[in-house]
Amino acid sequence: MKDTGESKDHQLTVALRIRPLSDVELEEAATIVAHRVDDQMVVLMDPLEDPDDILRAHRSREKTYILDVAFDYTATQDEVYRATTKGLIEGLISGYNATVFAYGPTGCGKTYTMLGTDKEPGIYVRTLNDLFKAIEETSDDMQYSVSMSYLEIYNEMIRDLLNPSSGFLDLREDSKGEIQVAGITEVSTVNAREIMELLMKGNKQRTQEPTAANQASSRSHAVLQVAVKQQSRCRDVLQEVRFARLFMIDLAGSERAAQTQNRGQRLKEGAHINRSLLALGNCINALSEKNGNKYVNYRDSKLTRLLKDSLGGNSRTVMIAHISPASMAFEESRNTLTYADRAKSIRTRVKRNLLNVSYHIAQYTSIISDLRSEIQRLKKKIAEQASRQNNPDRTDIRHVQAEVQAHSTQQSRAEMDQLREQLIEAFRQQMEIRKRLMELDNTNMEIQIDTSKYLLTIADWEQERSRHRKKWQGERRKESFNKDESEKDSDTPESPPDSTETQEVAMARENLVTLMAEQKKISKQRAGLERRLAELRERARRLEELLPRRVSSEEQREVLGLLCKVHELEIENAEMQSHTLLKDNVIRQKNVVVQRFEQHRQLCHEIIQQQRRFIDDHSLLVPPHLQELYEMYIRELDERNLDRITLLNCIRVLLILTSSYVARQNLTRMHFLQHSVFSLPLSHSDSNRVFKSSPHAKQIKNSVVMTPPPIHINGQGNREVSTIRQQILKGVHSIAVKAARRRSKALEIDALRLPPPPSPLDPIKHKSSLSLSEAPPKGLVLRRGRQPSPELRHATSDDNLSSSTGEGPAPNGTWTRPRNRQAMPKNTAPREQDFEARRRKRRSRSFEVTGQALTQGKSTSQRFRPLDSTSDPHLHINGQPPAPLLRPQHRAPAQLGKARPSHLNHQTGH
Numbered sequence: 076m077k078d079t080g081e082s083k084d085h086q087l088t089v090a091l092r093i094r095p096l097s098d099v100e101l102e103e104a105a106t107i108v109a110h111r112v113d114d115q116m117v118v119l120m121d122p123l124e125d126p127d128d129i130l131r132a133h134r135s136r137e138k139t140y141i142l143d144v145a146f147d148y149t150a151t152q153d154e155v156y157r158a159t160t161k162g163l164i165e166g167l168i169s170g171y172n173a174t175v176f177a178y179g180p181t182g183c184g185k186t187y188t189m190l191g192t193d194k195e196p197g198i199y200v201r202t203l204n205d206l207f208k209a210i211e212e213t214s215d216d217m218q219y220s221v222s223m224s225y226l227e228i229y230n231e232m233i234r235d236l237l238n239p240s241s242g243f244l245d246l247r248e249d250s251k252g253e254i255q256v257a258g259i260t261e262v263s264t265v266n267a268r269e270i271m272e273l274l275m276k277g278n279k280q281r282t283q284e285p286t287a288a289n290q291a292s293s294r295s296h297a298v299l300q301v302a303v304k305q306q307s308r309c310r311d312v313l314q315e316v317r318f319a320r321l322f323m324i325d326l327a328g329s330e331r332a333a334q335t336q337n338r339g340q341r342l343k344e345g346a347h348i349n350r351s352l353l354a355l356g357n358c359i360n361a362l363s364e365k366n367g368n369k370y371v372n373y374r375d376s377k378l379t380r381l382l383k384d385s386l387g388g389n390s391r392t393v394m395i396a397h398i399s400p401a402s403m404a405f406e407e408s409r410n411t412l413t414y415a416d417r418a419k420s421i422r423t424r425v426k427r428n429l430l431n432v433s434y435h436i437a438q439y440t441s442i443i444s445d446l447r448s449e450i451q452r453l454k455k456k457i458a459e460q461a462s463r464q465n466n467p468d469r470t471d472i473r474h475v476q477a478e479v480q481a482h483s484t485q486q487s488r489a490e491m492d493q494l495r496e497q498l499i500e501a502f503r504q505q506m507e508i509r510k511r512l513m514e515l516d517n518t519n520m521e522i523q524i525d526t527s528k529y530l531l532t533i534a535d536w537e538q539e540r541s542r543h544r545k546k547w548q549g550e551r552r553k554e555s556f557n558k559d560e561s562e563k564d565s566d567t568p569e570s571p572p573d574s575t576e577t578q579e580v581a582m583a584r585e586n587l588v589t590l591m592a593e594q595k596k597i598s599k600q601r602a603g604l605e606r607r608l609a610e611l612r613e614r615a616r617r618l619e620e621l622l623p624r625r626v627s628s629e630e631q632r633e634v635l636g637l638l639c640k641v642h643e644l645e646i647e648n649a650e651m652q653s654h655t656l657l658k659d660n661v662i663r664q665k666n667v668v669v670q671r672f673e674q675h676r677q678l679c680h681e682i683i684q685q686q687r688r689f690i691d692d693h694s695l696l697v698p699p700h701l702q703e704l705y706e707m708y709i710r711e712l713d714e715r716n717l718d719r720i721t722l723l724n725c726i727r728v729l730l731i732l733t734s735s736y737v738a739r740q741n742l743t744r745m746h747f748l749q750h751s752v753f754s755l756p757l758s759h760s761d762s763n764r765v766f767k768s769s770p771h772a773k774q775i776k777n778s779v780v781m782t783p784p785p786i787h788i789n790g791q792g793n794r795e796v797s798t799i800r801q802q803i804l805k806g807v808h809s810i811a812v813k814a815a816r817r818r819s820k821a822l823e824i825d826a827l828r829l830p831p832p833p834s835p836l837d838p839i840k841h842k843s844s845l846s847l848s849e850a851p852p853k854g855l856v857l858r859r860g861r862q863p864s865p866e867l868r869h870a871t872s873d874d875n876l877s878s879s880t881g882e883g884p885a886p887n888g889t890w891t892r893p894r895n896r897q898a899m900p901k902n903t904a905p906r907e908q909d910f911e912a913r914r915r916k917r918r919s920r921s922f923e924v925t926g927q928a929l930t931q932g933k934s935t936s937q938r939f940r941p942l943d944s945t946s947d948p949h950l951h952i953n954g955q956p957p958a959p960l961l962r963p964q965h966r967a968p969a970q971l972g973k974a975r976p977s978h979l980n981h982q983t984g985h
């Protein structure tokens with residue numbers, strides 16, 4: 076996937092929550108040592124320091140900490156949520172990853188903050204509620220898919236809280252370097268209630284045990300992950316798919332064995348908890364180093380591996396540290412505050428995760444060429460089978476009957492089913508690997524882009540350095556020419572100016588090294604995948620060879636042929652998808668060129684108009700041919716506007732209708748084949764696996780209507796089989812016919828692609844490309860060829876201003892004074908009428924095209940978005956990178972929520 080989002084620095088936001096004194100602390104009459112002074116300031120007093128100690132009289136017992144936001148026992152759950160997490164939601168649905176994690180010693184309120192109680196729900200529930208609300212508000216234009224997973228890390232092992240029976244899971248780094256949990260249950264839903272139920276179910280599975288410090292102590296780190304994918308409901312050239320992950324983490328609490336009095340299993344758990352928290356602390360330390368260059372070891376624990384992106388990567392992260400106010404918890408509070416204080420200086424680099432659909436075109440092309448050869452092979456195979464079937468020896472009906480009798484035993488059917496499954500599996504795996512290869516290629520491309528960025532930084536700096544050196548050398552030369560030796564020695568330094576690298580350049584060099592290592596890693600992964608693909612192909616080939624030998628009955632042979640057809644259709648569908656993308660891309664590029672030319676044209680127009688005013692104001696003489704050109708230009712302006720609108724509408728409608736129709740046809744056929752004949756277990760998701768992320772495929776998927784019920788192939792179902800066979804053959808035939816039609820339609824679309832960029836200097840050429848089948852207006856041909864035909868010459872002479880006004884170009888070719896522009900309409904009335912008639916004609920034509928689209932798809936006008944992406948207000952608004960949770964610069968007493976007022980967020984679109 077391509078990440079085209081602009082990246083921004085984000086400083087980790089750190090909040091502190093001081094819980095109320097617990098019953099035990101109250102019983103022990105604990106003194107309060109942690110105080111919240113204001114919205115951001117917290118003071119911690121050392122209870123052991125004696126205020127009467129003269130030796131330490133000048134040493135303060137207090138230590139002050141400044142956080143982004145501080146809460147004490149008076150803070151409500153809602154206040155904590157609003158100030159820390161609410162602001163992340165808008166970013167999340169715009170494609171920015173986010174993390175909120177609760178940190179602190181055992182029993183200090185982490186679970187209370189994150190999960191809360193029934194009456195006082197915590198951050199999980201509030202965030203999910205608001206997320207679904209935000210989704211609902213924009214769901215008219217945007218299509219969302221939300222999935223959720225919930226896990227715990229218990230004793231360094233990962234357990235799926237939504238499916239605890241699945242055992243312990245592994246962490247895996249995907250091709251983009253993102254950490255994934257292999258085999259985790261991801262539940263997709265856009266229903267808030269459903270997700271809450273899952274959350275509650277998961278919580279019941281979490282490992283909690285009573286300890287001396289906390290009656291319901293969480294013995295594991297719980298990670299709730301919500302993935303949001305968003306795309307416009309309208310199909311568009313520049314369609315983006317945004318995706319983002321939100322981690323909400325309730326860490327287990329650090330604990331001192333003495334305090335918890337843990338033994339046996341609890342003690343072991345505590346050791347694991349402390350080890351992973353220590354690893355987290357180390358990462359915080361390394362990341363908060365001033366120069367930010369220190370190596371960060373995320374590999375020390377599963378927790379830090381999972382939090383890699385949240386701490387040092389692409390995520391807006393909020394840490395909510397928790398402490399007790401009591402004197403007996405002073406040590407833990409101090410440790411927590413120290414880490415919280417360090418964490419404040421951690422910077423992450425957030426960037427919006429955008430998947431630009433057209434970006435995949437290059438990859439599709441290579442996949443398509445692969446698939447094409449696959450089609451060829453399959454076709455050949457089918458042809459070979461057909462020729463074998465047509466063999467006179469084999470068509471002997473008695474022979475076939477005997478063969479069917481002999482082989483339609485239960486065993487051969489089971490074997491056949493098994494082979495068929497294997498074949499399908501091999502095909503699926505191939506598609507899977509192709510997809511992964513495509514992802515690797517994308518990552519590689521990103522690396523290349525980053526590499527060139529850094530190389531550019533270095534090159535810029537080197538250029539700057541050599542410029543300075545040259546300047547210095549020049550100055551030296553000048554000086555040696557002007558001054559005597561003694562003066563020269565005193566004024567100019569002997570060595571060139573300081574050429575030490577800037578921090579940015581040093582970082583660029585370092586990053587280049589990392590990127591090169593990354594590239595190496597990717598090419599290694601790629602080679603591995605390619606090997607695997609080759610193996611799978613070979614396996615599929617062997618299986619296919621095996622099939623005809625084992626399979627003997629007519630029906631089974633035919634099933635095989637049709638199985639190949641299913642594959643073929645799947646491949647064809649892939650082709651159509653990429654074909655559409657290719658076209659989109661061509662149009663997109665042309666749109667960019669057109670835009671550039673349009674800007675240029677505007678400039679030219681401005682110049683022409685100003686010059687014209689100048690001529691009019693100063694009553695200057697204008698040569699007749701120039702005057703004529705100017706009038707032509709004015710007429711052109713008027714007409715072109717209309718033509719362009721007509722043409723653009725026409726192209727949009729055709730592209731949308733054709734691509735959606737074709738893909739729908741293929742998918743319907745495929746599902747029909749799979750479900751009705753083979754009873755293949757290919758689900759929607761299977762058949763769409765290749766294009767899981769394709770909005771178009773999704774749209775199609777949703778619209779697929781299933782046809783006849785499944786029929787199992789066996790010896791007794793011959794009649795049904797032959798009926799189905801007839802239907803399939805009919806279906807296949809109709810697909811072939813439609814494919815032919817489609818091809819010719821595609822050619823039409825090719826012809827209808829956007830016109831070549833209009834040159835402002837050659838409006839005639841531009842005009843001719845826009846008007847398609849229509850004959851160009853008379854004057855236009857004259858301009859271009861300069862050799863008008865007799866009839867055009869006649870037409871032009873009719874249009875000629877001079878003939879109607881009598882003051883135009885004189886026969887002797889002398890210059891005429893420009894006509895009064897106000898008088899023009901009157902003088903040119905016949906020609907204006909002529910133009911008006913032509914315009915009306917064009918308008919009616921444009922109605923013929925656009926009117927058709929409107930009636931055919933009134934609702935499609937909502938679903939499909941015009942190709943002009945700038946017309947989508949959402950893209951525009953969300954195109955602005957959202958502001959992160961702000962850290963007040965001057966530590967003014969303001970809460971985070973106050974630092975980023977919601978109306979401001981709204982304005983920026985985040």
Ligand SMILES: Nc1ncnc2c1ncn2[C@@H]1O[C@H](COP(=O)(O)OP(=O)(O)OP(=O)(O)O)[C@@H](O)[C@H]1O
Nearest residue numbers: 094180181182183184185186187289292293327328
């Ligand atoms: N701000 C608060 N207001 C009211 N009660 C609180 C608050 N914070 C914590 N508590 C109460 O304190 C007790 C311990 O809190 P909690 O279980 O959330 O701690 P924890 O940090 O998650 O502990 P552990 O790390 O052992 O799981 C609970 O009974 C909880 O209801």
